[in-house]
Amino acid sequence: MEKNDGFMKALRCRECGREYPLNATHVCEFDFGPLEVVYDYERIKHCLTKSVIHGRPETMWRYRELLPIAHEPTVGFQVGYTPLVKADRLARQLGIRELWIKNDTVNYPTLSFKDRVVSVALSRAKELGFSTVACASTGNLANSVSANAAAVGLKAYVFIPADLEEGKIVNSLIYGANVIGIRGHYDEVNRLCAEIAGKFGWAFVNVNMRPYYAEGSKSMGFEILEQLGWRIPHHTVVCMASGSLLTKIHKSYQEFIKLGLVPDAKYRIHGAQASGCAPISTAHKAGMDFFKPVKPNTIAKSLAIGTPADGFYALRVLKETGGSGDDATDDEIREGMKLLAECEGIFAETAGGVTVGVAKKLIASGKIPANDSAVLCITGHGLKTLDAVVGHVGRTREIKPSLREFESLLNAENHSELLSR
Numbered sequence: 001m002e003k004n005d006g007f008m009k010a011l012r013c014r015e016c017g018r019e020y021p022l023n024a025t026h027v028c029e030f031d032f033g034p035l036e037v038v039y040d041y042e043r044i045k046h047c048l049t050k051s052v053i054h055g056r057p058e059t060m061w062r063y064r065e066l067l068p069i070a071h072e073p074t075v076g077f078q079v080g081y082t083p084l085v086k087a088d089r090l091a092r093q094l095g096i097r098e099l100w101i102k103n104d105t106v107n108y109p110t111l112s113f114k115d116r117v118v119s120v121a122l123s124r125a126k127e128l129g130f131s132t133v134a135c136a137s138t139g140n141l142a143n144s145v146s147a148n149a150a151a152v153g154l155k156a157y158v159f160i161p162a163d164l165e166e167g168k169i170v171n172s173l174i175y176g177a178n179v180i181g182i183r184g185h186y187d188e189v190n191r192l193c194a195e196i197a198g199k200f201g202w203a204f205v206n207v208n209m210r211p212y213y214a215e216g217s218k219s220m221g222f223e224i225l226e227q228l229g230w231r232i233p234h235h236t237v238v239c240m241a242s243g244s245l246l247t248k249i250h251k252s253y254q255e256f257i258k259l260g261l262v263p264d265a266k267y268r269i270h271g272a273q274a275s276g277c278a279p280i281s282t283a284h285k286a287g288m289d290f291f292k293p294v295k296p297n298t299i300a301k302s303l304a305i306g307t308p309a310d311g312f313y314a315l316r317v318l319k320e321t322g323g324s325g326d327d328a329t330d331d332e333i334r335e336g337m338k339l340l341a342e343c344e345g346i347f348a349e350t351a352g353g354v355t356v357g358v359a360k361k362l363i364a365s366g367k368i369p370a371n372d373s374a375v376l377c378i379t380g381h382g383l384k385t386l387d388a389v390v391g392h393v394g395r396t397r398e399i400k401p402s403l404r405e406f407e408s409l410l411n412a413e414n415h416s417e418l419l420s421r
Helices: 041-047 050-054 060-066 088-094 114-127 140-152 166-173 186-200 210-215 218-227 244-258 279-285 311-321 330-344 350-364 382-388 403-420
Strands: 008-013 035-039 084-086 098-103 132-136 155-161 178-182 235-239 268-274 325-328 373-378
Touching: 035 210, 041 060, 060 218, 084 218, 088 098, 088 330, 088 350, 098 218, 114 132, 114 140, 114 210, 132 140, 132 186, 140 155, 140 166, 155 166, 155 186, 166 178, 166 382, 178 186, 210 244, 218 244, 235 244, 235 350, 244 268, 244 311, 268 279, 268 311, 268 350, 279 311, 279 325, 325 330, 325 350, 330 350, 330 382, 350 373, 350 382
Parallel strands: 098 373, 132 155, 155 178, 235 268, 235 373, 268 325
Antiparallel strands: 008 035, 084 098
């Protein structure tokens, strides 16, 4: 029987260009460069048109020819096509003409963009015959692997830093996954997982399955382009942990240009990090094309990767597109979360606060001009990181069940408001 690899051609080393079969492998054996999926774009061009896309269900799989599976997806049928929200009130606060929020806080099933990458990785893992899946995670990935594995009957092991937010730990345990807390930071967890993947032969979504897994992030970019009316935004601001999401959004824009689905246009992609873990943005601001590893110390634990796997390639995208990299302090992260919530009714996790906080800086400095348009990629829900904002978002006022007490409260608050003017 003829082998069917869908629209994939091979895995190719991003450094030397050597090609490998479409197996569960992620590094070149010659120079240890990362492997990436290569597609048959000529075939795709004849199959994937705007009318074909419009006729499909509103999920990430409407772009399935550009996603690395050989057959129909078997995991995450309802993932993706999250709202692109026109954020007029936040735009006024930040001082920009037009602002959009790509809102993956409502992604299915675990309220983060990681549902995109996991549905791709697990669909491919099933095609390759795996029955046990695993990951190294700062939280959202662990949640998504646990949930999606449970939905299709795969056994799951997730490895996390032991000091992760309690909400993210519970959100993995509830699905029956084997949750292993490691007394160390993410980079130490990741190194251990590379050893475990080699010994046990499981499908580690962000180790041996990484070439497939990372491609799922492109779906966020595809959706932005379609939802903007088949055009590329002038500016896109993306938070950076490993740097992979930023590079894949760039790749998605390039693929739609190559296929003639959007007109070629100049655009800038900007990277956002937390000040307590900013190896990529620090390198960019210093004009370097390489980063120095750091030890994370930030409330944005989902971005706390001190040795980012795609940091070099993220720096390259910033340079190629003319984008900027910057970072936000813990206080600026909380302020960004509050701004997004108060202006647009979107409660993002700390990574979203990083994105808003950095966008505010880039607009204020003119790196994103005030008369331009920008898209902010918001990647996860704030219910996962409540610990970061408890005690920083006001307090409740308690009264007896009495109308007189409520009126007294209102009068006191109105008086205080007058005095503060």
